[in-house]
Amino acid sequence: MGTENQTWVREFILLGLSSDWDTQVSLFVLFSITYMVTVLGNFLIVLLIRLDSRLHTPMYFFLTNLSLVDVSYATTIVPQMLVHFLAEHKVIPLVSCAAQLFFSLGLGGIEFVLLAVMAYDRYVAVCDPLRYVVIMHGGLCTRLAITSWVSGSVNSLMHTAITFQLPMCSNKFIDHISCELLAVVRLACVETSFNEIATMVSSIVLLMSPFCLVLLSYVKIISTILKIRSTEGRKKAFHTCASHLTVVILCYGMAIFIYIQPSSGPSGLQEKLISLFYAILTPMLNPMIYSLRNKEVKEAWQKLLGQLSEFMSKLGT
Secondary structure (H helix, E strand, C coil), X not given: CCHHHCCCCCEEEECCXXXXXXXXXHHHHHHHHHHHHHHHXXXXXXXXXXXXXXXXXXXXXXXXXXXXXXHHHHHHHHHHHHHHHCCCCCEEEHHHHHHHHHHHHHHHHHHHHHHHHHHHHHHHHHHCHHHHHHHCCHHHHHHHHHHHXXXXXXXXXXXXXXXXXXXXXXXXXXXXXXXCXXXXXXXXXXXXXXXXXXXXXXXXXXXXXXXXHHHHHHHHHHHHHHHCCCHHHHHHHHHHHHHHHHHHHHHHHHHHHHHCCHHHCCCHHHHHHHHHHHHHHHHHHHHHHHHHHCHHHHHHHXXXXXXXXXXXXXXXX
């Protein structure tokens, strides 16, 4: 291909979900409400953990990190999408596109590693409860959290660099709701096998490896639970892991479906729906899952609401 055709574009056009105005307005209202619920829910979870000393444990330290990742991921995708719902020209500058890809990909990687870390925490809590405090000390928890953030960020930086070195020629239309990795790579007018291999390798390192660690942890957890003689003991041990296991199923399932086979993966519509799932539904559902299924969080909510009610009563008098 001649070098005259290998030009660098300065902006992209996101095709989004629909070109129908009425549909876009309806989606704007729906996703605006969902985004506000997501931000509020995750903010309240973080605030609750900070205010209630009973939640100052490794499990809730990691849950704080998860909530921060969720709300950051949603903020990377949703506000730009909302603006484009009401814009006639859905343009995103190259720099903004690169930044969006970096943060969304990085935060996704951080979440996968963080879920594996949380699985290890649950493994220690169920399988070695007497040594839990000794093993999951503050220093280890901090190092595990830092490892999650650094690994996801480094992986994202690598992919962003090699993706935006590709010449896009005159291709400006991204058939997606955001600057998603595979959607941007498909715009290149050169061979992209190296990028596809890099995506496969990073999927194995940051997706399948943590997933295997999660599976191994839960095999050992389930084995330990089945050895507990009392029904009450088994139920208590199961509830210790139920919230995390639900989130794991939600987060890993779709990611494995889309990233393990990038060359023969899902259709464009499926990719958009999966991205919406991660950007909107998962960050919104995670606080609800931990609030509704976790006894300690429900008790903390009741305590906080009781204190607020008492405070409001004093103000009234």
